[in-house]
Amino acid sequence: MRMHLAALLLASAAASTLVVRAQAEPDTATALTLQVGGAVEAPSSMTNEELRSRCEDDLEQVTYTIRGEQHQATCIALAKLVAQARPKLPEGRNHPDLAFVVAVRARDGYTASFSFGELDAMLGGAKAYVALDHDGKPLSEKHAPAELIVTSDKKGSRGVRAIESIEVIDLAERSRQATAR
Template structure:
């Protein structure tokens, strides 16, 4: 095989290789939208916030998944960004939260579903599972406890947008 062809083949194989653990360690999530202050979330910035751990199990297309996930409550992130600062009566209940993965997969939650005074569902932005950092494939992952299926547990979150 000519040198140019071997070089091109090596480049294509490297480009198609999965993300490394270093990529997972440097994963970022953009927090944006109306009624909040934009922010960029990283594993390091999440480490300084109150931590929540959840034992969850849910069904996936590959079978049952179980684990103890650790991370920060989604409500805590939104509250720190200002979702609760409003002038209207329970104005935060008019908001929705769109969580989008890097692959384009997106799930919509209502603010009332996770607000402590209302639904109080402890949805977290997870950084680890069973005491180990999440893989590069998972990146930072939204975990929804109590769901029978894992379809709302978005992997490799890229953006959390408040509408």
């Protein structure tokens, strides 16, 4: 009986040590950051939690379908996130925003792009969202810190997992620089 009690106490101590150790290790998925930059006045770097907090007033629940299954995510519209970074739209150009592109890049290099006109509700009206969770659960490390969902596309090819950066690119300026060389 005494031996059984000692073994039980030892097992209990080992289990509580494992629990403490598991809680003490940092969660890689929550530490990953998303960069918003390029031709913007307010570049930023945010974790999923920081993005959620910063965009709290603009978050919406989005329902989407993947391979016939319906899912739901807490999202911010890509256009709103880009607008918060304040793109550097040059004065004196006719429709300067139409020469801008947004490139959404994953940690593995996969990239999807959108023209500003495509994201504008009055022109293209693309329904592109930066998702912060999946079916009410935090994103896994494979998908964190955020992922791109495009509900207006007929195919999911522009969906981006594990977003590393969102870059605003002024194509007119790049073209001008290239021809000046």
